[in-house]
Amino acid sequence: MIGLPILFVEISSFVVLLCNDRFVLILSSLHLIQKHELMLATHLPAKLVELYLDLRRLTEEQVRDYSEPSSDKLLPDLHPLEQHVFTIVLDLSETLVYSDWKRDRGWRTFKRPGVEDFLEHLAQFFEIIVYSDQQNMYVDPIVDRLDSKQCIRYRLSRGATKYVGGKHYRDLSMLNRDPSRIIYISGNALESNLQPENCVEIKPWKGDVEDTTLLDLIPFLEYVGKHRPADIRTVLASYQGHDIAKEFIERSKEHHRRMQEQKQTGRLWRR
Structure with missing residues (x-):
């Protein structure tokens, strides 16, 4: 418990309190603190300047800890035999689940249609990660129930996450994975991630029981998982402005048509 102040020093826009050998620094802005360093050094006793600098370092560390990811290597290394495997990074809210609050029952969380089949099928080809901007006390129980297998x-x-401008962003560069082999899927992909070139943006889900978005995406993702393109970012760029699931089906049909034409041409030459 902090006692009554025995030393009170007001310096423009911030206040230092020294209370029974304990101290509290109340700051309005780190930027403003930097402007006052010279004044502190020339007008205050050396001990108080040292106290201020220690507090300043502590405050900067706390701000940095809040705004930066908890580690610069968020995932352990892939096993040597899995270096070729692609990684699917999935958002949680409005991508795999939807949470809704009503006065008569409080909060309830619903699973997106097809989510279990989606996860089970793609786990054959990919490393699957959930990357949410929610607290782990929210994420863990939901994933436990969602992912029984x-x-x-x-x-x-x-x-x-990385905290920038009042928002929490997923930073795929911190995953300890080859960026050419990462696919980030979210209902709000371009608004929640710092690497748009890795994004597959899907329709945000808000409880529609007829939704088939995840199941529709399986053919494209399975093709990627089996054929492993040199750089998934180039592939995703070729789908920019299109619904990937629908466009992939159209391209597959066109490819099949061309293959059939080539077979017919070959038969004509053999005659």
């Missing part, structure tokens, strides 16, 4: 290898929550 443990298809999701890792869960990352708010502590692993």
